[in-house]
Amino acid sequence: MFLKLQPRGGASATMSYLSPLLAGVLTLLTGGIFFAALGHNPIHALSVFLIAPVSDVYGIAELCVKATPIMLCAIGLALTFKAQVWNIGAEGQLLMGGLAASAVALQLLDVETALALPLVLFSGMLGGAAWAVLAAWLRNRFNANEILTTIMFNYIALYLLLYFVHGSLKDPQGYGFPQSALFADSALLPILIEDTRLHIGILFALFAVVAAWTFLSRSFLGFQIKVLGLDSNAAKLSGFKHKRLVILVMLISGALAGLAGAGEVTGPIGQLIPSISPGYGYAAIIVAFLGRLHPVGIFFASLLMALIYMGGELAQIELKMPLAVTSLFQGMLLFYLLACDVLINFKIKLAGSNTQVENV
C-alpha cells in the first residue's frame, strides 16, 4: 500500500486553515512521544517548551524583543519574494544597519538631544537599504543573480562589521576587547514596560506589518509588485517599470532589515559587538514562507519562531535537555508546518486507485 499525492486542481480554502492546525497536532503528538521516550513527562515538557516562556510579563516582553528583528526582516523579505526577487541578504543588511547605526551613535556619546535616536535609527535604515540596493543594481545592470550576490554580501557585511569593531569603533577604554563603548541613553530605544527589555522596536515591527499589508493590497505599486511576481511578461506588457520595482522592493527590504539591526544595537544590546545577530536574517526567510508571504501570517510566524527559541533555552534550564534535543523539536515543528502546506494544493490518494484529476 503506497500513498501518492494528487493535485487538487486548485487551492483548498479549508485546508489552508486546517494545515497549520494539523501541523500543530502532529508536532504535539510526535514531540510528546519523543519526550516520553527520553524519560520526561510529555505534558510537562511541552508546557515548558510552549507555555512557560510566556507565563509572565517578562516572558511576553522577551518574546516581543526576540520576534522584533525577525518580523522586520521577514516583512521586507516577503515583499521581495512576492516580486520574485530572491533577497537572501537580510542578515547582511541587518548587520550593515547595526554597523551604521553604531557608527553614528558613537559620535553622539556626549550629546543629549532628542534627535540622537531618530538619527541613529535612520542611519541604520540607510545602511541596510544601501547594502540591498547594491545587489538590486547589480541585478539590473549586469543581470547578476541576486541569490548569489546577496549571500556573498552577507559575508562581506559580517567582515566589515568585524573590521570596525576590532578597529576604529572599538572602545578605547575596553582593554583591547572587540566591542564599542556603551551608547549614551539618548541613543537607546525607550523601554515600554519597566523592568523588562521591551523597547519601542516592537511598535516599528507592528507598523511595518500594517504598512506592508496596506501597501500590497491597496496601492497600485503593491499591485505592480504582485503582477511582476506572478508574470513578469505581463508586467512588462502593462508598461510597469521592472527595474525600478526591483530597486524599490530591495530598498524597502534593506531598510527594514537595517532598522532591525539598529534596533538590536540600540535596544537589548546597547553597544556594538561582534555578534549582533544569531542569524535573524536567515530565520526570517523561514518565517516569511511560514507566514505564506502575508504580513499577518508573518506576524504570527515570527512570534512562533521567537517562542520556540525561548522554549529551547528553558528546556535546557528546566528539563536539563541538551541543545540537540531542543533544536530537533524546533526543526520538527517547522518541518510539519511547511510539509502540511502541501495538502492545500494536493490530496493524498492510495497509489492503486484511479481517480480522475478534477477539472480546473
Next chain:
Amino acid sequence: MKSSVKKILSSAVLGLSLLAAGGAQAADPFKIGFVYVGPVGDHGWSYQHDQGRLAVEKHFGDKVETTFVESVPEGADAERVIRNLAKAGNKLIFTTSFGYMNPTLKVAKTFKKVKFEHATGYKTAKNAGNYLSKTFEGRYVAGFVAAKMTKTNKIGYIASFPIPEVIRDINTVQLALQKYNPKAELKIIWVNSWFDPGKEADAANAMMDQGVDVILQHTDSPAAMQAAERRGIYAVGQASDMSSFGPKAHLMSVVDDWSALYIRKTQEVMDGNWKPENYWGGMAEKDIIIPAFTNMPAEIVKEAEQLVADITSGAFFPFTGPIKNQKGEIMVKAGEKMPLNNLKSINWYVEGVPSTIPK
C-alpha cells in the same frame, strides 16, 4: 485521566512559580548555573568548562544541582538566558565567554542575592567577579617544544580574534622561539572564530602547504590536530587534551582545568564568604595543566618538564625583560617582570613576530 493531566499541569505551573519566587527550602540542593558559548561536545573551551561543572557535582554530590545552557549566542539572547537561570533559583552562575560580560552585570544588578562569575572579562560588581587562566604559561612551553621539534623552522599559529589573550599568547610563543630557536618563524592565520572546524582545518592545510611542520592553535576544535595527523606533522592541542585526535601528531596540549576554581567558588558561596575578585590562575593554581608530552625525544620531555616546574614554582616568568616591541623599543627592562595589569591589556607584538595585528 483528565484530572491527572490537570494535576501535572498545575504542579508544573506551581513548580515554575516556586522557582520564580526563589523559594528554596532547607533540604534543597545548592543550585549552580553555567552558560556556555559552544556546544559541550566541542572538545575545547566549553567542554572543559563542563568538565569543571562535573567536577563540582562529583565533589559535592547531592548537596548541589547544576544546570547548563549551551551554544548561547553572545548577543541579545545571553541576558535572557542568564536571567532565566537566576530566576530558576541558581545561587551561583558561571558565564564562560567574554561576550557575556555586560549581560552578566546587567542581570547581577537585578538579582543581588545571586553570585555571578564571568570568565575572561574585566568588569566586576558587588555580586559579580571575573576569572581567567594564564594560558600563556602553557603556551610558552608549547613554544619551547615547537622550537625544538621543527625541522623546517616554520611554526604555524591558528588565531581566533585579536584580543589581549590571543596577542599575549602569540607573544609568549615568540619569546620561547627567540630563546630556543631564533631561526624559527611564526606564521599566523586569523580565522575570526573560536570554534569553526572547517576554517581551522583550512588554515592548518594552508600552513602545511607553506612548509609549516608544527601547528599551534588558539581555537577550540581538534580539526587542526586531525589535519596534522593526516599529513604527518606535529600539533599542540588547546583547551582540552587533544592527544586522541592525533596519536602521532600530538606533542602536548595546553589544558584549562576549571575544576579546582569551580569547587572553591561553590564552597565560598555555600559558606557565605564569597567575595568578587579579578582571579587569574595558572600552573601554580593547577588551572593550566599539560597532561602529557608525546611523540618527542626523552631529553626534550625532560627539559619541558623542568620548564613547567620552574613556571609553577615562580622561578621563571615568561614575560621577563628585556622585551622589545616590533619597533625595537624596550617595553620591559632587563630582569624586570611585566606587570600583570599590562599583560591583561596587551595590544602590541613583541619583536620578531613577522606580521601586524589585524585591525
